Amino acid sequence: MTNTDWANKDFYKVLGVAKDASQAEIKKAYRKLARANHPDSKPGDKAAEERFKAIAEAYDVLGDETKRKQYDEMRTLFAGGGFGPFAGGRPGGGTPFDSSDLFGGAGAGGGGFADVLGDLFGTGGRRARSRARRGADIETTATIGFTESVEGVTVSLRLAAESACQACRGTGAKAGTMPRVCPDCEGVGMRAASVGGAFQLNETCPTCRGRGMVVDDPCPVCNGSGRGVSDRTIQARIPAGVKDGQRIRLRGKGAPGEHGGQAGDLFVVVKVQPHPVFGRSGDNLTLTVPITFDEAALGADVKVPTLLGAPVTVKIPAGTPSGRTFRVRGRGAPRKDGTKGDLLVTVEVHVPPTLNDEARKAVEAYKAAVAGPDVRSGLFGS
Template sequence: RAAYDRFGHAAFEQGGMNGGAQGFGAGGFADIFEDIFGDMMGGRQRRSSGGRERGADLRYNMEISLEEAFSGKTAQIRVPASISCAECSGSGAKPGTQPVTCAMCNGHGKVRATQGFFSIERTCPQCQGRGQTIKDPCSKCAGQGRVTEERSLSVNIPAGIEDGTRIRLANEGEAGLRGGPSGDLYIFLAVKPHEFFQRDGADLYCQVPISMMTAALGGSFEVTTLDGSQTKVKVPEGTQNGRQFRLKGKGMP
C-alpha cells in the first residue's frame, strides 16, 4: 500500500520497480492486488482460525401439486451431501493425531514476499492459508474432514405456499472443512399447473361450461373446490357468456 501511495500505478507495471510484479506466477497481478488491498475488501476473512471453512449452500428443487400447496404437507426428501467425517470428527487427521502448525507460515496462513521497495503478504502455498497441515490424514475422508452420504430430511410446507417460494434449512448444506460450520439447504418449490384451476395469488379461477337453456332460463351447477367439497352455484336467468361468479373464502389460504 505504501508503494502504491508513493509511486501510483507505476509500482505495479511490468518492468517497473525492479521487475514490478514478476516472480509471483501467472496470476501474479491479480493476486498482488488482492494481497495489498485484501484487508479493505474483507479478503482475509474467507477462512477462520485453524483452517476451518464454512460448507457450501445446497439447492434442492421440489415440485408439489396445487392441492398440496392448498393444504400444506410435511415432505420427506433425500439429499446427497457432504457431512462431517465421524471417523476423525471433521479434523481430517487420523484418529489419535492432530493437525500441526504449518512450518512455513507458523500458523498465520500467510507468507511475506519482498519485491523491490515493498513487501507483500500472500496465501501460504504449503497449507493454502489454513495455518495447519495434516501429517497423518484420516483414511476415511482422505484428510478432507467430510464424506459424502445421502440424508433423509423433513420439509414442512405451509398451507397456501406460492410457486417459486424458497425454504431455508439452516446448517443442512455441505459440511464445513476441518470442523468449520455447515452451509444451508435451500428448497425451491414449483407448483405444478392444475388441470382445472388457475391461480392468481390467493385467488383461484376456473371455467365451467353450462347449457344454453341454463344460461337463458337460470339454474345451477356444482364446483368441486380444492378441499374436496362440493359447492352449488346459482345461475340467474339471462346469464351472458364469460360472466364471473365469486365464491368467497374458497380460494387459497
C-alpha cells in the first residue's frame, strides 16, 4: 500500500456503492468484486491484483462501521476546506499544518483519522514538531488448513493497535466537550520568556505544556491523554504454496507511522495444520498408498485420491517393490507461474496380520513354487 492520503481515496467509488449504502450492501459489493479480481482467478494479471488490493483496502474501512464513520467525518472536514482550529496553519506562526504529513502514515497503516486526532490533541505540540517516524513492525500468527496452504487463502487478522481513545475520539476532552486553544500561547505551545537584557528566548508554554490546546474537562476513560487501544481487522492474502512456519511480510500493514512516517510492516507467521493423508515436498504433494502383495507381484491399476481434484488411477507394474514412488504429473501444489507440481505416490506393500486357512495354504504353495536363491545372500560375504 502506498502512502496516499486516506482523504483523497474514494472508497465508495472503489466498491461502487452509494455513500448511504448499508453495511450489507457494502459487504455484498465487496464479495462480488473480490471474487472477480481475485489473484487466483487471474494469475499474473497485475492490474487485477492492484484492483484486488484497492478493493480490500476500501472494504477494510467501509466494512467496519466505526472506521467508516471516521472516514466519512474526515471526508466531510476536508470537503469543507477546513480542519478544526488549525485550518490554514497553526495560529501564531507555527508550522503550517500539512495534511499530507498527517495522513501519510495513518492512511498506510489503516489507523485512520482517529489516530490523527490523537496526535493533534493527545500529546499535541511536542509531537507535532518531532520528526517523521516509521511505525513499528508487528508480528502475528495465522493458522490455516493444509489445503488452504496449497491453494492460498485470504485470512482475517485481528490486531490490537494503539489508536485514539474511543470515548473522546482522541481529543482528550470529556465526551460532548472540545479542547480549546490555549489562551496563553494562542495554540503555539511556546511563548516568549523574558530573561532580561537583549535576549529573548522561547519556552514551552506552562499552561498547556506545549500542547497548544487546553482541556477543561478531561476524558475519564483515557485521563485526557486521547490514546486508547483498539482492535483492527485486516484481510491478509496468504499466497499459495506457503509452508508451515513461514513468515509472510505485508508491507505497510504494521503500526501507523507518526507525522508522515511510513507505516511499519506486518509479519504473519503461518502455521499449517497437517493433512491426515497428504504430505508436502516443495511443490509436490506426497501420498503413501498401501497395496497388497498380489498387486505388487502381478501388477494392478490403483485408484488414489488427489488433494484438489478427482481421484486418479496409478498403474502399478508387475514386480513393483514396496517403497517405490510413482509420479502423477500436475496433481501437486500450484506454482506462482500457474503450473502445478506433481503428486508423488509411494506404495507400501500391506502384509495381513493374520491369514485364514485357505490363504495360508496358498502362501505355503507359493513358497514352495518360488524356492530359489536366498534373497538375503547379498548381505553376507562369500
